[in-house]
Amino acid sequence: MGGSHSKAMLLSATGDILAETDGPCTNHWLVGVDKCIEGIYDMVQKAKISAGLDPDTQIHSLGMSLSGGEQKAAIQKLIDQMSERYPKLSQSYYITTDAIGAMATATDHGGIVVISGTGSNCKLVNPDGTQVGCGGWGHMMGDEGSAFWISHLAVKTVFDAKDNLAKPPHDITYVKKAMDEYFQVSDLMGMLPHLYRNFQKSHFAGFCRKLAEGANAGDALCQYVFIQAGKILAQHIVAVLPKAHQELFSGELGLPILCEGSVWKSWELMKDGFTQVLSQAQAAHSHFQKYSLLTLRHSSALGGAKLGAQNVGANLPVDYSSTANVFFSHSFTKQ
């Protein structure tokens, strides 16, 4: 469940997918607790109906992997309010972060997950289950490399160029025009409602798609912001690398890096920045000889469901051979 849309999956005790449904943003930091809870409830009800179940059927375990599901006190409050408001929804509730849910969807051996959707986050999960994070603090304190951040970097470059505060790295003409069109403004002033009174993170972040179009069409500034995103996302991996267990480097794939979120669709645009930063980091980590980037074939709701079941002592069987794909591999070893 991410910063712009969410997915629910209903699974049988044997791990069969009975239904999948879509819903709105359920980040409680962004939409508030009430909307978050309602959004989740609606998706689950829709899933039950879609699976041909009575909507009053109580499910066994509701495992949620939420963007913004990090702070323990806030999470407990969410669960308390959910079970109070919808006591018959589920026998048990479990919340983890979107990062951990994604990881549990791909593998139970650990790795690094890097989310770049509306927001961004990076989490190292060691084979023993211990976690080390970097980022995931939201747009006010980071979200580096996310769609929001890429959009913001492009818009800020236009503001600074117009203000003569900083020289843009490339001509701003294309980005300025795309910004005027996307936000329906004619000058910088017009951006203020989009930044304050009517600020919607996911709408602001949506400008990133226009920048990807520009980059693919050859605009240098659009290409630049994606290269910066590739660099800073790789920097998140470098940040947690010293805490990664040796074991994580020694598999066939090298270090497995799970890439989640829509910005990874623009991998080709980020590749040069990303690979450059990891190559520089390799020098300081002799056991870091290879890495592979993976993408999920299933929603990370699957991992959330698995962890939720695990939390009440049930094992939800997942066939890990079919949940993720390798889309890029790089080996530092000389051929």
Added chain:
Amino acid sequence: MGGSHSKAMLLSATGDILAETDGPCTNHWLVGVDKCIEGIYDMVQKAKISAGLDPDTQIHSLGMSLSGGEQKAAIQKLIDQMSERYPKLSQSYYITTDAIGAMATATDHGGIVVISGTGSNCKLVNPDGTQVGCGGWGHMMGDEGSAFWISHLAVKTVFDAKDNLAKPPHDITYVKKAMDEYFQVSDLMGMLPHLYRNFQKSHFAGFCRKLAEGANAGDALCQYVFIQAGKILAQHIVAVLPKAHQELFSGELGLPILCEGSVWKSWELMKDGFTQVLSQAQAAHSHFQKYSLLTLRHSSALGGAKLGAQNVGANLPVDYSSTANVFFSHSFTKQ
């Protein structure tokens, strides 16, 4: 009227100050239009009472210099709503920015005004009244060198150091402890409500005072963030310098730079960064041989009142010899 508090001044037609009153933040982007209007109304009513006037007395002109008073459409809406809601408050209404209000308080010959309070802004006013701005876009798109920005830079340095995302320029121990105390948190997670659900810009910016204390007590990271603020505030001046009329450089004071907002109280902490950037810029501007920093002795509400009166064809006499002080002068000319 700034991002954390406001002032109202009631003047007679001869320019005598009849009353001064204080009020809350009236930045409509931050508090919303309703609170903004109510805050202004309450201050004016208090001023009338304090001046011994009947609170029902209609004033001649209400001239407002508002932080956030830049966007024409939003300003017209504010005026419309104010005159609709309080039709008997004033015969006429006029709104300008805090920067222009401050400038009109100090001089009618023009200069550069640099505001650094909760937010920041820079405006060049040429002797012919034409204006060129840099910054003033609020915390989502700048506010560089402001109390918010300084606080954010310090907090972000702690986050990045804890995340191992970036090496801090100096030890974070002092700032981390000050942050925990000021925001009443014990870990980074605890900061999230301060950044999102309960975000209050002026409260976040208030952490800057603690950083000034730390800098004065010798903490290197606290000193660092103020030097950065000095640099970027000077960079705002450099941004508008190419548009400054020759005349502005030729007075006795050299280029007059009006410094408004509470961050300037920490001038000594910013001085090295500030003077360094202006010295570098001097090389490219041969007529830029001297500058003087001025501070207002009166609230910029005075300038707002003067401009408001001017807008309805009245001249409110202001004795400019007593409205501002020079607190720093620098001459590039070799002695």
